[in-house]
Amino acid sequence: MIKRKHEGTDIKSVLKKPLVFLFFFVLLVSLSNVPSVESSNGKVLIFRLEGTITVAHAEAFADALVTANLEGCSAVVMMISTPGGSVDAMLRIISSIDNSVIPVIAYVFPTGSTAWSAGTYILMASHIAAMAPQTVIGSCQPVSYSPLGSTPIDDSKIINALVSVMETHANARNRNATLATLFITENLNVDDLGALQNGVIEVRANGIASLLSQLDGVTVNTAVGQVTLATAGAETLQYNFRLRESILNSLSDPTISSILFIVGIFALIYGFSAPGYGGEIIGGIAILLALIGMGFDVNFLSIVMLIAGAVMLVYELATPGFGILGISGIIVLTIGALFIVPFSPEKWSVTGEWYAAFTSVILAIAISIAAIVVFIIYKVLQVRRRKPVIGTMLGDFVIPTKNAAPNETIYVLYNGEQWSAKCEVGIKSGRKYRIVSKEGPVLILEDAEK
Secondary structure (H helix, E strand, O other), X not given: OOXXXXXXXXXXXXXXXXHHHHHHHHHHHHHOXXXXXXXXXXXXXXXXXXXXXXXXXXXXXXXXHHHHHXXXXXXXXXXXXXXXXXXXXXXXXXXXXXXXXXXXXXXXXXXXXXXXXXXXXXXXXXXXXXXXXXOEEEOOOOEEOOOOOOEEOOOHHHHHHHHHHHHHHHHHOOOOHHHHHHHHHOOOEEEHHHHHHOOOOOEEOOOHHHXXXXXXXXXXXXXXXXXXXXXXXXXXXXXXXXXXXHHHHHHHOHHHHHHHHHHHHHHHHHHHHOOOOOHHHHHHHHHHHHHHHOOOOOOHHHXXXXXXXXXXXXXXXXXXXXXXXXXXXXXXXXXXXXXXXXXXXXXXXXXXXXXXXXXXXXXXXXXHHHHHHHHHHHHHHHHHOOOOHHXXXXXXXXXXXXXXXXXXXXXXXXXOXXXXXXXXXXXXXXXXXXXXXXXXXXXXXXXXOO
């Protein structure tokens, strides 16, 4: 019989070798760059980049990438339809794409959409660039804003900085950097067919199903190396803005924030002319919301003009009629509202068409609100200049239709209006009483027939 000594020790020694091997294998894999990672084809997250690009979009997109990671998504599809927007928001979105471990597919969609200015930069930075039929990209030349007409600028400092962003990402994604640069220097536009033929995008797809089918098996470079997409038949999840992001997105739109500022100023003016009706509160809230939307980044000269216009209108209240001072105040307020957002090329990358639409909307809103406020002020002035009612009613007569005890208050009809009234000796229906005084809203009567 053979005894098995140190049986437990032998078993441990046997187990130690594969465990040590496994430890070093895991360590080696974690420290090395894996040349290709097969992504799961289970889910794809859809993120919509629509309207004017604001800081809310940048925050929402960063959250979308986190959500995609938690949900185990194999890719994020960014559906773009935009005239452009904030340069800061654009750069933050591009930075999120550059540092993303999940492939980001930028897709200009639906048919007829555009990805102009800031939208084109984001498209160039994405891991995969795609367009739907009859869509357009380009118009990236910086524009100088003016209500009288926006003009493209050729400042080499600004142009070179923007070209560097565009060219760097086009080269990194193996796209036509020369054509991409012309989007800025020549304000070039191309449709989906031209973009595909000239190597600016990789895919032209009629819809999300076609897009995912075409991208299946494509390998892209992400922040963790190469990732091979497995997107055919993937389940699509929709990313929805949180409440905070939805509110911030609305407030950050220059058109919305400018309108809020106009409403706030005119509400304050109304509050000064007719205190106690909530105009001051509404005006203060509207201005605060506008400042939040603008990030408290406002044009100082515009603030001066808005204050000057408000002072003119308030001063007009102290003068008879409504003349040149009030009209000048409205004009100054409108001009101030047009310049309240500092539209510099370093801060906004949008097309001249968007600026023209912005000017038209603000002018229409400002003139409409001004007309309403002028009408209200006119009515306030009419009331203020009306002859005092109390002084003319003393000595007039009323005939009550009810009996009342001494000092009991009842309603009597005076000049077609119901007034509270009382008499020291009481009131008898059908007798004539004279108005001798007034205590607050109550008329004091005496028996005229005695």
